[in-house]
Amino acid sequence: MDMTDLFATRAGRMKASEIRExxxxxxxxxxxxxxxxxxxxxxxxxxxxxxxxxxxxGGASANAALQYQVSEGFLPLRQWIAGEMARIGxxxxxxxxxxxxxxxxxxxxxxxxxLSPNDTALVTWPTYLGALQAFSAYEPRYDRLSPAGGNxxxxxxxxxxxxxxxxxxxxxxxxxxxxxxxxxxxxxxxxAVLDLAEELGIAVIEDAAYAALRYSGEPVPPIAALDxxxxxxxxxxxxxxxxxxxxxxxxxxxxxxxxxPRRLIEKLVLTKQxxxxxxxSINQMVVHxxxxxxxGAQVERTRAAYHARRDALLKALEAHMPAGVxxxxxxxxMFVWMTLPEGIDAAVLLARAVSEARVAFVPGSAFHxxxxxxxxxxxxFTLADERAVTEGIPRLAALIRxxxxx
Amino acid sequence: MDMTDLFATRAGRMKASEIRExxxxxxxxxxxxxxxxxxxxxxxxxxxxxxxxxxxxGGASANAALQYQVSEGFLPLRQWIAGEMARIGxxxxxxxxxxxxxxxxxxxxxxxxxLSPNDTALVTWPTYLGALQAFSAYEPRYDRLSPAGGNxxxxxxxxxxxxxxxxxxxxxxxxxxxxxxxxxxxxxxxxAVLDLAEELGIAVIEDAAYAALRYSGEPVPPIAALDxxxxxxxxxxxxxxxxxxxxxxxxxxxxxxxxxPRRLIEKLVLTKQxxxxxxxSINQMVVHxxxxxxxGAQVERTRAAYHARRDALLKALEAHMPAGVxxxxxxxxMFVWMTLPEGIDAAVLLARAVSEARVAFVPGSAFHxxxxxxxxxxxxFTLADERAVTEGIPRLAALIRxxxxx
Numbered sequence: 001m002d003m004t005d006l007f008a009t010r011a012g013r014m015k016a017s018e019i020r021e022x023x024x025x026x027x028x029x030x031x032x033x034x035x036x037x038x039x040x041x042x043x044x045x046x047x048x049x050x051x052x053x054x055x056x057x058g059g060a061s062a063n064a065a066l067q068y069q070v071s072e073g074f075l076p077l078r079q080w081i082a083g084e085m086a087r088i089g090x091x092x093x094x095x096x097x098x099x100x101x102x103x104x105x106x107x108x109x110x111x112x113x114x115l116s117p118n119d120t121a122l123v124t125w126p127t128y129l130g131a132l133q134a135f136s137a138y139e140p141r142y143d144r145l146s147p148a149g150g151n152x153x154x155x156x157x158x159x160x161x162x163x164x165x166x167x168x169x170x171x172x173x174x175x176x177x178x179x180x181x182x183x184x185x186x187x188x189x190x191x192a193v194l195d196l197a198e199e200l201g202i203a204v205i206e207d208a209a210y211a212a213l214r215y216s217g218e219p220v221p222p223i224a225a226l227d228x229x230x231x232x233x234x235x236x237x238x239x240x241x242x243x244x245x246x247x248x249x250x251x252x253x254x255x256x257x258x259x260x261p262r263r264l265i266e267k268l269v270l271t272k273q274x275x276x277x278x279x280x281s282i283n284q285m286v287v288h289x290x291x292x293x294x295x296g297a298q299v300e301r302t303r304a305a306y307h308a309r310r311d312a313l314l315k316a317l318e319a320h321m322p323a324g325v326x327x328x329x330x331x332x333x334m335f336v337w338m339t340l341p342e343g344i345d346a347a348v349l350l351a352r353a354v355s356e357a358r359v360a361f362v363p364g365s366a367f368h369x370x371x372x373x374x375x376x377x378x379x380x381f382t383l384a385d386e387r388a389v390t391e392g393i394p395r396l397a398a399l400i401r402x403x404x405x406x
Numbered sequence: 407m408d409m410t411d412l413f414a415t416r417a418g419r420m421k422a423s424e425i426r427e428x429x430x431x432x433x434x435x436x437x438x439x440x441x442x443x444x445x446x447x448x449x450x451x452x453x454x455x456x457x458x459x460x461x462x463x464g465g466a467s468a469n470a471a472l473q474y475q476v477s478e479g480f481l482p483l484r485q486w487i488a489g490e491m492a493r494i495g496x497x498x499x500x501x502x503x504x505x506x507x508x509x510x511x512x513x514x515x516x517x518x519x520x521l522s523p524n525d526t527a528l529v530t531w532p533t534y535l536g537a538l539q540a541f542s543a544y545e546p547r548y549d550r551l552s553p554a555g556g557n558x559x560x561x562x563x564x565x566x567x568x569x570x571x572x573x574x575x576x577x578x579x580x581x582x583x584x585x586x587x588x589x590x591x592x593x594x595x596x597x598a599v600l601d602l603a604e605e606l607g608i609a610v611i612e613d614a615a616y617a618a619l620r621y622s623g624e625p626v627p628p629i630a631a632l633d634x635x636x637x638x639x640x641x642x643x644x645x646x647x648x649x650x651x652x653x654x655x656x657x658x659x660x661x662x663x664x665x666x667p668r669r670l671i672e673k674l675v676l677t678k679q680x681x682x683x684x685x686x687s688i689n690q691m692v693v694h695x696x697x698x699x700x701x702g703a704q705v706e707r708t709r710a711a712y713h714a715r716r717d718a719l720l721k722a723l724e725a726h727m728p729a730g731v732x733x734x735x736x737x738x739x740m741f742v743w744m745t746l747p748e749g750i751d752a753a754v755l756l757a758r759a760v761s762e763a764r765v766a767f768v769p770g771s772a773f774h775x776x777x778x779x780x781x782x783x784x785x786x787f788t789l790a791d792e793r794a795v796t797e798g799i800p801r802l803a804a805l806i807r808x809x810x811x812x
């Protein structure tokens with residue numbers, strides 16, 4: 001038989017290779033990269049991790065750290081997270097908390113639970129690329145969610161979904177300092193999303209990966225908090241909150257969580273049992289220790305560092321970018337979103353940026369479920385040191401200016 | 407809307423709750439349990455882990471250990487595994503190795519890649535419960551694979567699959583010291599499975615979770631080795647080898663691997679990128695260190711301990727079990743498989759065993775894709791200390807004898 005066909009499976013339909021190729025650029029030392037959406041490792045609490053691994057493996061907990069454990073996750077960590085959720089306005093207990101291997105795994109499981117082929121997922125244009133990758137494995141259709149206004153009527157969404165051969169299953173969004181747009185939804189916009197979801201009878205997936213990283217402006221309550229208020233508690237609600245330790249402690253341990261109504265948590269536990277049994281015991285125990293002793297200080301430390309880098313990047317853009325180029329002024333997070341004049345393709349620009357200017361970024365079309373947004377791009381400032389903004393941004397600006405002149 | 411329906415998703419179709427309930431029994435200290443299929447934590451290389459976490463976090467590798475990394479896994483670990491695969495007769499390089507979060511995740515990804523609803527997966531009766539859970543999320547049909555002979559013709563398999571609305575996609579089996587049966591396939595049986603797979607044009611998934619744990623008898627080459635020989639190399643073959651560090655080093659770090667043709671590895675990498683990005687960086691780096699220095703010694707140490715426990719369990723069964731009860735004599739692994747006289751339901755027996763005899767095991771029907779095997783059960787000997795065999799087995803035997811008399 002033709003062995004090319006033997007493995008011609010469903011992964012062929014996923015699209016991800018562009019970004020992988022991009023990330024390889026980071027290995028070239030003379031490239032100034034605004035591409036990778038990764039935290040600065042200099043901010044990781046190295047000593048706290050070192051000490052916690054030694055403690056967890058040194059005492060009576062060593063066997064538990066190295067052994068199998070329950071699929072829902074390490075109970076003391078779930079309890080700590082429930083406390084943190086309550087602190088930000090989402091009253092809940094450990095029965096509402098499920099540990100995931102990074103919040104990416106939460107998105108994968110939610111796609112697996114909710115989506116059958118041709119079902120509809122509502123996402124913003126643009127949205128987090130990893131969410132599109134996770135959901136696309138389950139072959140949904142995407143429809144556009146516009147939290148700032150201009151949504152279709154519930155009937156129109158429903159009709160379009162039926163026509164496509166499925167139903168609307170959830171709305172996914174990153175309400176705080178979104179990846180990639182940097183935008184934050186107002187209170188009114190969050191309430192409007194809940195109204196729409198209620199009328200459609202669908203779940204809301206709130207991706208809160210960056211929520212702790214606010215540098216300016218006033219905090220807005222999580223959608224899950226607003227939902228709990230109007231529903232009479234988290235278990236009566238429809239919002240699924242996805243959290244992560246990757247941006248505040250470290251991503252390499254792969255520990256995130258879902259906070260949701262407990263009947264959904266029960267399904268997630270079964271999903272995890274069939275998928276990877278549980279997240280690594282030892283890492284959950286270590287994250288629990290480091291969170292208990294260092295979480296608050298890490299939030300402050302990380303905020304201070306990225307705050308300064310955001311300001312420096314925005315100042316450099318202001319000073320150097322030509323007229324016709326616009327960008328977001330995020331109140332937090334890791335990203336500035338740039339819009340070039342119509343007709344300039346950011347993917348074409350990237351090729352020149354790398355070969356001529358030795359500067360990298362992520363072209364925006366990858367973040368659009370329909371492939372639009374070709375004139376947009378994402379700049380990450382988490383690793384943007386002084387050289388990056390004083391040399392990289394002028395070089396990028398000069399390249400854009402030359403593209404505008406041709 | 408009815409909120410019960412909001413989360414009425416596809417997980418509802420999975421079955422796993424029985425086993426979860428069973429495992430809770432292990433918490434009751436006076437229960438003698440032969441149920442859990444878990445390794446003995448006293449055998450874990452505690453000191454090597456302690457030292458390796460300290461070293462990985464203490465030096466120049468600390469940032470990499472805590473940062474994101476590539477989806478295929480930590481290169482030096484993949485190289486070490488490729489060497490180990492070559493050593494057991496599967497010549498390959500790191501391009502054939504993909505790191506998973508335990509071999510359970512490998513099974514989940516293979517189900518995701520290969521199975522559409524109503525496709526057919528060939529499995530043995532009984533087979534590993536976790537494989538059924540992983541595959542069932544993708545809604546296949548199961549057909550019976552009988553490596554010892556008595557398979558249907560390729561045409562008959564194909565016809566049945568077509569009638570069910572799909573195609574035969576793979577054969578899954580545990581050729582060495584199977585969970586739950588304890589059985590090991592002969593060379594001729596392995597070749598026959600490859601012949602059948604070739605005629606059907608399907609992949610073979612070789613679950614080698616226990617392969618290193620042989621206590622007696624002669625080693626038989628892995629199916630992947632036989633396939634590479636007949637195909638002219640691993641990349642031309644059809645066998646997907648799933649390995650695990652859980653039984654030799656420790657399961658709590660969740661590190662396993664897939665060794666397969668590289669065109670499949672490429673699809674697995676995309677699947678992982680969309681699912682959890684990568685397995686924890688730090689755990690992969692630590693497993694690499696501990697494998698390099700302790701793997702061989704751990705194999706010897708674990709074999710010696712379980713060898714003695716297997717022998718003691720078999721001796722106790724011989725001494726106490728009534729006529730009409732039969733069981734496997736495994737050459738390795740963790741399990742003895744017991745068959746009761748027809749008409750005795752092992753699930754009913756378990757309820758009495760727990761309440762009257764304070765002994766636990768896993769009823770065999772859970773391991774049968776069609777729910778048959780109600781008169782079978784699985785005994786794990788990895789945690790069977792002297793009290794377990796000298797007290798537990800006589801109590802279980804007495805209970806079976808009383809059930810036979812009623």
